[in-house]
Amino acid sequence: MKNIIKSIFVVGLLALTSCESNLDKINENPNDQASVDPKFLLTYVSSNAFQVNGDNMYASRMMIGTDGENTYQYMKWSDASFDVYTKGLLNTVKMMQEAEKINNKNYQAIGKFYRAYYFFNLSLRFGSIPYTEAVKGESQITQPKYDSQETVMAGILTELKEANDLINSNDKIEGDIVYNGDATKWKKLINSFRLKILMTMSKKTTLGSYNVATEFASIAGSQSLMTSVTDNGELKFADAADSRYTMFNNSGYGSSLYMANYFIDLFKARQDPRLFTFAAQTTGAKEAGKPITDFTGYNGGNPTSPYSDNAALITAKNISKVNDRFYKDATNEPSSILSYSELEFILAEATARGWISGSAKTHYDNAIKASFTFYQTYVKNSNQYFAGFDVNNYLATPLVIYDNSATLPTQLEKIMTQKYMTMFHQAQWTSYYDYLRTGFPNYPLQTGVSAPFRFRYPQSEYNYNSANLQAALAAQYGGNDNINSKPWWLQ
Secondary structure (H helix, E strand, C coil), X not given: CHHHHHHHHHHXXXXXXXXXXXXXXXXXXXXXXXXXXXHHHHHHXXXXXXXXXXXXXXXXXXXXECCCCCCCCCCXXXXXXXXXXXXXXXXXXXXXXXXXXXXXXXXXXXXHHHHHHHHHHHHHHHCCECCCCCCCHXXXXXXXCCECHHHHHHHHHHHHHHHHHHCCCCCCCCCCXXXXXXXXXXXXXXXXXHHHHHHHCXXXXXXXXXXXXXXXXXXXXXXXXXXXXXHCEEECCCCCCCCCCCCCCCHHHHHCEEEEHHHHHHHHHHCCCCHHHHECCCHHHHHCCCCCCCHHHCCCECCCCCHHHHHHHHHCCCCCEECCHXXXXXXXXXXXEECHHHHHHXXXXXXXXXXXXXXXXXXXXXXXXXXXXXXXXXXXXXXXXXXXXXXXXXXXXXXXXXXXXXXXHHHHHHHHHHHHHCCCCCCCCHHHHHHHHHCXXXXXXXXXXXXCCCCECCHHHHHHCHHHHHHHHHHHHCCCCCCCCCCHXXX
């Protein structure tokens, strides 16, 4: 399937740059030789957006490396890329343009969702970014100005509101590999993502003309949202060329990647069988013949220790690798942008903060139940891990049970800890941003090392858009581009 998609991607790029080509013509309009059916572009854009990123697993204290010093594990990263402007946003905009030609509002609405998704993550990664002038090469804007983080966040909230208003739930969406054409589910994802943005901005009272808490309550009370795991914004992988799980056959996963003790110990302390779906038994436990459900057979390495110390645990046969399904199973589990479980954690936090009425415990419990349903559904032979498990009993255990009357910090710690425990290889950097925003869970750090707030801008921007970049640096970071400069959303 992706071989077809890649050829469409090329056509989309050629259309944007007005280059001529002898490539096969797809859905060609004789009056516009650059026409591409938006359904093909939607397939490509969705496939690209839902790929799994493992770097955040190190920063979030879930995995460690043992064959060298990983910059994410030791909080020493530097710059990041703007490739998403060409790999994701360019084709998203092209899809919207093609949809406008045929007056198909659903593709335009989904395009607005993907724009919001990409710009949201770009801004969290850097701070101010090109937004209002971005991806406008056809208008001869090759050096776009940077917009403030507040402008970006307010802007994408407006785009998502427009997407909600545009989408027609009665029309099936062709080329949709996320929801199989169900526009109703796209509407739920769009509105749920609005809540994610607003909660991520919890340190701010307003975003442009939006009051954060008031807008959250309005959306939560009046718009369609995810209601079960069947609404998850996720991509299911297929055992076919270019459609397999992102980490399939990844050599690092098979050799030098191991589990962090901080992450594993949360599950061991709670006797939480989801651990068995993430981690493999230690070699020592296997050789001793321990049952796969024996929690003593799992151990992680310290993410703050030198990698050589953790490598010594391998020799001692006392460290767990990542479960081999992540690199041996071609389909493994779906990859989510936003799951029903995450939404319920967001609603729990909003209730705890007093933004909406109701019971935070109910949302918290729903979130955990949804997480177990996900793993029991998608992990192959899951019964070997979950046999005899009762989620209601789990929710009543001392380290898990939720108390609506507890102080806000206590409630936030409970929510964020369990939310963190659901995000192994899911939702990309969400856990790390939640940590920066709330301080929970309390990541272990090396002495004298602080968790970076952002990434440096790419060198390409210094080379080709320096004046606009320098103006943005002066406006937000006093001219300093470093990973410890605190962006607006965290101030």
